Amino acid sequence: MASILDEYENSQSTRHSAQGHTRLSGSNIGITHSGFVNVRLEEEKPIFNKQRIDFSPPEKINHFAVCNSQLCMSLGKDTLLRIDLGKPDQPNQIELGRKDESRVHKLFLDPTGSHLVICLSTNECLYLNRNTQKVRGLSRWKGHIIESVGWNKLLGTEANTGPILVGTSQGLIFEAEISTSEGSLFNTNPDQYFRQVHALEEDGCPVPVCCLEIERGMESKYFIIATTRKRLFQFVGKVPEGSEQQGFSCIFSQNQELLPSFQEFPVNMGYSEIALYSSKLRSSPKTFAWMMGNGVLYGQLDYVRLDSLLSDVQVWEYTSDIDLTFNKPISIALTQFHFLLLLPDRVKAVCTLNGQVVYEDVFPEKFGPLKRMVKDPIGSLVWIYTERAVFRYHIQRESRDVWQMFMSMNKFDLAKEYCRDRPECMDIVLAKEAEHCFQNKRYLESAKCYALTQNYFEEIALKFIEAKQEEALKEFLLKKLNSLKPSEKTQIALLVTWLVELYLNRLGLLETDYSKEILFQETREEFRHFLSSFKHKECLFNNRSTIYDLLASHGNVDDTVYFAVIMQDYERVISHHCQHDDYGAALEVLSKHCDEKLFYKFSPVLMQNIPKKVVEAWIQMGNKLDAKKLIPALVNYSQIGSTQQINETIRYMEFCVYELTVKEEAIHNYLLSLYAKYKPDSLLWYLEQAGTHSSDIHYDLKYALRLCAEHGHRQACVLVYKIMELYEEAVDLALEVDVDLAKSCADLPEDDEELRKKLWLKIARHVVQEEKDVKKAMNCLSSCNLLKIEDILPFFPDFVTIDHFKEAICSSLEEYNKHIEELKQEMEEATESAKRIREDIQEMRNKYGVVESQEKCASCDFPLLNRPFYLFLCGHMFHYDCLFQEVSPHLSNYKQAKLEELQKKLAVASQPTKGRHRLKEDKAVNLGKSQLSREQIKLDIDDIVAGECVYCGDLIIKSIDKPFIDPQKYEEEKKLKGFYLKGMNWLANPYGQGRTLVDEIGLEATVGHAVLVPLCQIPLSVPQARLSVSQLNPAMSCGEPDTPQTRLPCQPPSPRVKLFCRNTLGKTQAEIRPRKRFLNILKTKQTSGQTGPCEYLGVPSPEHRKGKALREMISRAVSLKGPAPHVPDRG
DSSP states (O other): OOOHHHHHHHHHHHHHHHHOSOOOOHHHHTOOOOSOOOOOOSOOOOSEEEEEOSOOOSSOEEEEEEETTEEEEEETTTEEEEEETTSTTSOEEEEOOOOSSOOEEEEEEOTTSOEEEEEETTSOEEEEETTOOOOEEOGGGTTOOEEEEEOOTTTOOSSBOOSEEEEETTSEEEEEEEBOSOOSSSOOOSEEEEEEEEEOEETTEEOOOOEEEEEEOSTTEEEEEEEOSSEEEEEEEEOOTTOGGGOSHHHHHHTSSSOOEEEEOSOOOSOOEEEEEOSSSSSOOOEEEEEETTEEEEEEEOSSOSSOSEEEEEEEEOOTTOOTTTSOOOEEEEOSSEEEEEOSSEEEEEETTTOOEEEEEEOOGGGOOOOEEEEETTTTEEEEEOSSOEEEEEEOOTTTTHHHHHHHTTOHHHHHHTTTTOHHHHHHHHHHHHHHHHHTTOHHHHHHHHHTSOSOHHHHHHHHHHTTOHHHHHHHHHHHHHHSOTTOHHHHHHHHHHHHHHHHHHHHHHHHOGGGHHHHHHHHHHHHHHHTOSTTHHHHHHTHHHHHHHHHHTTOHHHHHHHHHHTTOHHHHHHHHHHTTOHHHHHHHHHHHOOHHHHHHHHHHHHHHOHHHHHHHHHHHGGGSOHHHHHHHHHHHHHHSOHHHHHHHHHHHHIIIIISOOOOHHHHHHHHHHHHHHOHHHHHHHHHHHOSSGGGOOSOHHHHHHHHHHTTOHHHHHHHHHHTTOHHHHHHHHHHHOHHHHHHHHTSOOSOHHHHHHHHHHHHHIIIIISOOHHHHHHHHHHOTTOOHHHHGGGSOTTOOGGGGHHHHHHHHHHHHHHHHHHHHHHHHHHHHHHHHHHHHHHHHTOEEEEETTOBOTTTOSBGGGSOEEEOTTSOEEEHHHHHHHHGGGSOHHHHHHHHHHHHHHHHHHSOOOOSSOOHHHHHHHHHHHHHHHHHHHHHHHHHHSSSOTTTSHHHHHTTTSOSSOHHHHHHHHHOOSOOOTTSOOOSOTTTTTOOHHHHHTOSSOOSEEEEEESSOOOTTOSEEEEEOOSSOSOOOSSSOSSGGGOOOOSOOOSOEEEEEESOOSSOTTOBOOOTTHHHHHOOBOTTSSBOOOEEOOOOOSSOOSSHHHHHHHHHHOOOSSOOOOOOOOO
């Protein structure tokens, strides 16, 4: 018993033998190992997949036609079955209605599937349209047995066939047209016309026209192919543009004079059939296959050739199992790469590329003999039918193995075209092509193909090295380099380095051969293009040291410079130019790339050789260069260089100072040294325009003074002395140069008259003693108003007479007299001013202010005399604590801190002494000191708090931009809508509840006015209180009055307050009227924190018995925004 594995192997071998033996593998090709591995997990589906249609015909199938998914078959005698393959469950059966013995001879269906021609055995033809159920007769076609129909693929529509060709059994070719329209009244037939255009013969006898095909080529050229039993005819002709509807008679008329072109084969099997293949319905077919007696003629259709449409024709001869007597082929169908041959019991598929049978399918005998094979040009399905069954072949991936056939035929381009989506097959094809090219010594093509394969890199490289093909090896490396991924950095670096070496070797060989100069230039351009490739820039940059070494080893200087430019290694480029004394090129590179560091490095060398161009380059760089870093080069070559270098150095320094406004001290010092040494004329001008104030000067004054002194520029030294404000030194040195210069220096110290006088005395002494010019000495007196004649008289010698300066002495005496008179007048004015001041002081001592008993505090609106207060000259009066609260927010942080410190000191000084054993003398001394300290503290507090009126002074003006209400305390102020009296039940609102304060108190009669009286002694007999002003401070405290009768209460009111009523007004000037804050006075607290009892008296008035007056008085006296306090009912 065989195992399952043996059965599987047997089935596989059987399948491969049935499928054919055309598949190739890498082992039988002899190609090096590929990088791909076959990991196919499931078996591929066959190209030709047969499927039996689930259809049992009620009668025998006579004929069968299918096109554009429209299937028509003839069943039995006169039944026609139509099936739309898109709706296979809705078949349409039509009865032909023939009662005679006629049978269906053939069915012809056009490419659109709309027109069906039914040829009967009784020489009649019927027509059926796709959209109708009625079969109509073709009367003009009567009398002919139709063997073939050539449909018009371009002009055919669903309603009209356009001009078509019809071939009969007698070799006649007719032109006809069928239309579904009813036509005119006298012509109701669908056939529009039916006329003969040609007749075919074989050996002088008429023969049936087996097939007709109409194809259109370029430039309105038409090709007509007609086949008989052993001949293939071709008719070629042009149809005028726009006259296609007139038919093809003109084509046949053009070939009447000449015999038509045909191909003939000797064997006759009684019929033939031709098949064309086109990828689309209305596209021109590209291949053909003609089944005839000798075999199958197949090839290409070439519409460009003039002599024949057929090209590349081959004949596939029938195999030995095909017998034309008993087993001759029945039908043929053509696909893209195969033609299928139908035999009575089987189907064979032959590849058109190599002529081998690749598929063979044997049908069982139970279905009966095979009758015909039909191919649908639209759906690419092949249909085969017997009398009782219908089969369908699906053609799947027909081109899957075509690449192998093209490869075996060395048609590598076609092989690669058909395996683009299969990289493993593409690799095999490329390897085979590379090997083929290498064997034929086409090394460059071989290298290009090898670079695209996955074969071993080392084997291929050694192969080219052994063959001594460096050019091919270079091409292989280039292609391989381009195929690498950016992540494969090691491989890229290896290939790049190797390629550089190959290029350099090639250039070295070509450079010595002058006959190959053009090739040398081309190779150099190629090499430089490789070096400048953006794709390999990163690799070249990372390995630039290796590339430099390779270039140096070959002595390739030009390419070294080129590579350095590409790598932006401009330092190397400039060094190369400088070494070869090409300073202009070096400066050009510097100027082009504007690298500041390179300027600093190479400027010394360039300045020595081309100073003018270098300075121009510096000037073009402008602020990009730091002039201070260029000084070493300038200093070096200005000391040992030529005049041109010195002049260019000065020019650049002047550009930095005047154009760029550089303020570096080193730049200005260096320019100053150049001026002092080489251009003294410009030195003084530079010092003058640089400024006269030390803050405006950018050079070192001491250094400038030393330079000027060393080079003997005394006038410049004077100018520096003037800037340094060393006026004595400036005048001394200027006297050696010019007296006028000394005079200009002497007037400079305008604020120091003593120094000016001293300087002018020096000038006068010099004029008198050195120059001995009395007239100039007199001019000094007129130039300086500080000098007098008596100042310069000691400088004159004894022999000088007074006549020379008589006028100067007289004018001096007159000025003295005038000055004496001015002093007298000033003394008189001072005496008068002192007298007025003494009077003002006396008047201020007697100045006082009057404070009446009803005066109130300007801040709290409470009586002023109840507490210590301040009175200002503007008339405002404040309590001490109220003024303190008003002033404090406006004080600065410093004054607030000082005020707090003074208050603490005052509190400490006010505490009594607790010591028990001190002597009375010590107590007296300490008491005096304490009293003196307290008075000083009070004065200091008064200076801060009462220095000016808070409403009229600067404090209120400076606070104009401050808000009236502090935003932080705004919410707290909003919540204070009423008054709360702790310990008393004053919670009810008499206005909101409709009750009055009188009702709460219990008074039945009203009183005139309510008066709040503090429980303290108020001198009622004194109508007015007078305060004397004993100090300049306008605010006076009432704590220490000057006279007994002006003594006022200085203590705050008693915590106990009485509320009583009076019916008379104005008897006491010290009484306090009820206002908005009288409830605040009621809010008194005892030392324990509890609210003290509130006593009140109710005295009815005989004049007013109604409560209305009291209510009006209370509403005027009390204005509350919140709930009013509740008054307890105490009778």
